[in-house]
Structures are given as C-alpha cells and as structure tokens.
Amino acid sequence: MESPMTVGLPDLMPGQSLARGVARHLLSHDFVTVEELVPTPGLRVDLMALGPKGEVWVIECKSCRADFTTDRKWQGYLDWCDRFFWAVDADFPVDLLPAETGLILADGYDAEIVRMGPEQRLAGARRKAVLQGFARVAARRLQGLRDPGAFSTAVI
Amino acid sequence: MESPMTVGLPDLMPGQSLARGVARHLLSHDFVTVEELVPTPGLRVDLMALGPKGEVWVIECKSCRADFTTDRKWQGYLDWCDRFFWAVDADFPVDLLPAETGLILADGYDAEIVRMGPEQRLAGARRKAVLQGFARVAARRLQGLRDPGAFSTAVI
Numbered sequence: 001m002e003s004p005m006t007v008g009l010p011d012l013m014p015g016q017s018l019a020r021g022v023a024r025h026l027l028s029h030d031f032v033t034v035e036e037l038v039p040t041p042g043l044r045v046d047l048m049a050l051g052p053k054g055e056v057w058v059i060e061c062k063s064c065r066a067d068f069t070t071d072r073k074w075q076g077y078l079d080w081c082d083r084f085f086w087a088v089d090a091d092f093p094v095d096l097l098p099a100e101t102g103l104i105l106a107d108g109y110d111a112e113i114v115r116m117g118p119e120q121r122l123a124g125a126r127r128k129a130v131l132q133g134f135a136r137v138a139a140r141r142l143q144g145l146r147d148p149g150a151f152s153t154a155v156i
Numbered sequence: 157m158e159s160p161m162t163v164g165l166p167d168l169m170p171g172q173s174l175a176r177g178v179a180r181h182l183l184s185h186d187f188v189t190v191e192e193l194v195p196t197p198g199l200r201v202d203l204m205a206l207g208p209k210g211e212v213w214v215i216e217c218k219s220c221r222a223d224f225t226t227d228r229k230w231q232g233y234l235d236w237c238d239r240f241f242w243a244v245d246a247d248f249p250v251d252l253l254p255a256e257t258g259l260i261l262a263d264g265y266d267a268e269i270v271r272m273g274p275e276q277r278l279a280g281a282r283r284k285a286v287l288q289g290f291a292r293v294a295a296r297r298l299q300g301l302r303d304p305g306a307f308s309t310a311v312i
Contacts, residue, residue, distance in 0.1 A: 023303070024305075032292050135294060138298050139189060142301070146301070151183070
C-alpha cells in the first residue's frame with residue numbers, strides 16, 4: 001500500500017516534486033506559476049511565477065548538491081526576473097548557495113520562503129516579452145490538456 | 157455507437173463547441189486562447205486570443221439568433237481587444253451581425269476567418285492589464301488541471 005505521503009507524487013522527479021510544492025505555496029501569495037519555461041533560447045527555468053502586480057520571479061529547484069554545483073547557467077536567469085530564488089529540500093546544504101539570492105525550503109506538498117531574493121526589476125520591454133511568453137506557454141499547455149486534439153489538427 | 161463526428165464533443169454546449177473549433181483554428185495563426193475570461197468585472201468573453209506579436213482578439217460565440225439578439229453587452233467587449241469577432245456556425249443568419257465586426261465560421265472541429273474585425277489597438281496600460289489577466293487565468297487553470305490538490309492546499 002502506498003503511504004499517504006507518497007500519494008499524488010507518482011511520476012515526479014525530485015526537482016519536479018519541489019516545483020510542485022513551491023507552486024502550491026506561491027498560490028497563497030497570489031502568485032501563479034508555469035514550470036519549465038524558456039524565456040530565451042538556451043535557458044530553461046524550472047519555475048516562473050507571476051504575481052498580482054505583475055512581479056516576475058524565477059525559482060530554480062535543486063534536489064541535491066550535485067544538481068546545484070553542475071549548474072553553469074543560473075546567473076543567466078537573473079536577467080529574466082525581478083527576483084530569483086533557489087528551492088531546495090530540508091536536507092540540502094544551504095550554505096553552498098550564494099547569499100545574494102532568494103531561498104525557499106520545499107517538499108512536494110508545500111514550501112516556505114526563507115529569504116527573499118533581492119529585487120532587480122526588469123526593464124519595460126523585457127518585462128512585456130517575458131509576460132507574453134508566460135501567457136502564451138500557459139495558454140498553449142492549458143489547451144493541450146483540455147483539448148488534446150487541437151494540436152494534431154493544427155499540424156494538418 | 158457514436159458517430160466519428162461526435163467523438164470528442166461529449167459535454168460541450170453549442171457555444172463551447174464553437175469556441176473549441178475557433179481555438180483550434182487560431183493555433184494555425186499562432187494565436188493561443190483562453191475561454192471564458194473576465195477582463196473586467198461584469199464582462200465575460202467567450203474566447204480571448206493572444207497572437208505572436210501580442211495581438212489581443214476577442215471572439216464571441218453565438219449558437220443561434222436568440223443568443224445574439226439577447227446579448228446587450230457585446231459593445232463593451234470592443235474596449236478590451238485589438239479586434240473583435242463573432243463566431244457562428246454555417247446555419248446562423250449572418251446578415252444580423254453588424255458589418256463593422258469580424259466574422260468566423262466555425263464548428264466544433266475547425267473554423268475559418270471570413271471577415272477580419274477592424275483594428276482598434278488597446279492603449280498601453282490596458283494592454284498590459286489584459287495580458288496580465290490572460291496570463292494569470294491561463295496559468296491558474298493549467299495548475300488546476302495538472303495538480304488539483306494545489307487549490308485545496310491554498311485555501312488552508
């Protein structure tokens with residue numbers, strides 16, 4: 001029998017499980033989220049969040065030390081958000097993480113913002129592009145789930 | 157046995173079926189869509205579409221003459237989009253529709269843009285608000301489908 005704690009996390013990789021918990025928690029701050037978003041070719045962020053006033057946050061989910069130390073791209077993410085956060089679980093050695101970044105402790109069910117990332121607000125044109133990309137990815141995936149036939153039709 | 161033409165339209169009202177066909181067709185123009193969006197309290201549009209350059213279209217789906225003649229709000233929609241369209245099926249008396257509006261012929265599977273609505277571009281501040289509302293609704297609904305447990309958690 002599955003334990004109650006594993007129900008609902010059947011197919012998620014550790015990083016995806018963290019993303020789920022973070023996304024759930026951010027709803028309580030009225031932030032909506034999209035996973036695995038590509039703001040520009042070559043960069044894929046684990047989670048992008050959009051706040052009630054248009055705030056754009058990026059959250060990178062790291063399941064273990066190696067997952068963090070092999071990440072050569074994270075500083076590139078700073079240019080695509082107003083605030084940047086790491087999301088890790090309770091076992092992660094958080095002293096590894098740069099001080100000038102946000103920190104979220106998470107599991108698959110919930111999360112807690114431990115440290116806010118410093119704010120570096122996006123310039124207007126980039127903000128508009130990011131918002132538009134977020135909107136288009138979210139709507140396209142939503143349509144894909146609601147009407148899977150839509151995409152085969154569009155290819156024809 | 158279901159006929160092939162009814163497969164995939166099990167629970168849709170006539171207007172929703174038109175919206176599905178329009179949404180499918182708009183993908184071929186690289187427009188993504190969200191159904192039943194509320195741009196401002198008191199107005200609910202059947203379909204809002206977001207184009208590759210940020211174009212905002214509103215499409216109202218009318219399943220029959222009465223559905224159109226009882227609509228007292230449609231002119232209010234013009235202020236929330238760059239172009240406005242009606243979507244109707246092949247049996248609809250299209251002469252009823254105002255000439256200065258767009259027209260899309262649709263069924264549940266596809267659609268065709270018969271007449272473009274004239275362009276009246278949104279002002280910057282409203283465009284930003286509309287885009288943000290579109291993004292937030294799409295992301296929230298997407299999360300609701302991917303992780304239904306998220307919303308009960310958020311309420312706690």
